[in-house]
Amino acid sequence: MRQIVLDTETTGLDWRNGDRVIEIGCVELLNRSLTGRHFHVYLNPGRGIDAEAVAVHGITEEFLADKPKFADVVTQFEDFVRDAELVIHNASFDVGFLDNELDLLGRDKLGRLCAGVIDTLKMAKEQNPGKKASLDALCDRYEIDNGHRELHGALLDAELLADVYLAMTRGQESLIMALDEDLPAHDVDGDGAPRERKPIKVLRISDAELQAHQSVLDDIAKANKGLCLWLAPEVPATA
Template identity: 80%
Template sequence: MRQIVLDTETTGLDWRNGDRVIEIGCVELLNRSLTGRHYHVYINPGRSIDAEAVAVHGITEEFLADKPKFADIVAEFEDFVRDAELVIHNASFDVGFLDCELDLLGRGKLAALCAGVVDTLKMAKEQNPGKKASLDALCDRYEVDNAHRELHGALLDAELLAEVYLAMTRGQESLMIGLEDEVPMPESDAGGAPVVRPALKVLRATEDELKAHAEVLDAIAKANKGVCLWLPPAEQASPAA
């Protein structure tokens, strides 16, 4: 199972008001293990960045001036996330922004590109109702070291979220424990003595039990137009019987 843990940074809070994506960070999970592969890019949005947003992520217009446009990186982004399940914290925010960027270029949305989306914010609220569910709060809860997180950053946050997600879902990987490995039978007890297995006791039906069983099968056959699956064809009861 291939999953991509994804985060974005933006010029503001609402793509409907013209805000744009300025950073994308992704890390890859394969069968619940970090592969070391990641995708990270800064993007020139072609517009100003809200001061409140700069205070959160520290990314300035001057820094982005020589960075590529979204149109320049869209193909490599699509290639990296294609057919994977996305893991995103507050997924509606990031998906909304990325779908807007894709739509501006006349390209298909993430729902058509990827295998689905897991929203870790929703998951955290369901697992711990009433408790804080921010990424920092989840790092504290699952003992993920985030001491180096002074500002938001798409790649850093994706890396932290990957660790948090694996901790949140750790019980899922134990569901198949014991189904793949055979448990060997002990050849000796704790004291080293050979294990003596008693012979199996075989209980055979009595004559009365065999007669009663035959009567039941005959009744089934008569009630089913002479057919009974538990009787050989030669012993099927006649429908007229």
């Protein structure tokens, strides 16, 4: 099970108004474990950046002046995310921007490129209705250290989101392991097919064994001044 935890930073809030992606950060999960592989790039958007956006992520036009355009890195990006399930916080935002970038180049959108998308914002709201669901709030809830997060950053936020997602879905890995486990060797035939279990023989206690057991309990009670935990107290008669 290959998943890519993804985040972006942009020039503004709406790609429909011409805003563009300026940073992409991705980390790879394989069978719910971080592999250490990541994809990270800053992009020259070819346009200005809203002051409100700079206040959030701190990325300036001057910093991006010598960075590649999306067209220069699109192949590497596609290769990294292809066929994986994406994990994104507020997925409609990032997917909208990335689909726009891909569409501008006449390339397949994420819906065809990837296996699906998990929106952790939606998941958090479903799990804890009425509670804050920002990335910072989830880090606090799941005790994930985000003290080094002074500004938004695509790679940093993707790394934090990976930890949040694993915490949010903790327990699923044990279910997956249980479903994937092979039957014990004594429960399969030589060809690997499940072996039919023999009926279990139930042994009933005999009257003699029951009397012997009661005698032992009586001796224990006698030795402990009538106290024996295994003897049920008598139920008083009701009027």
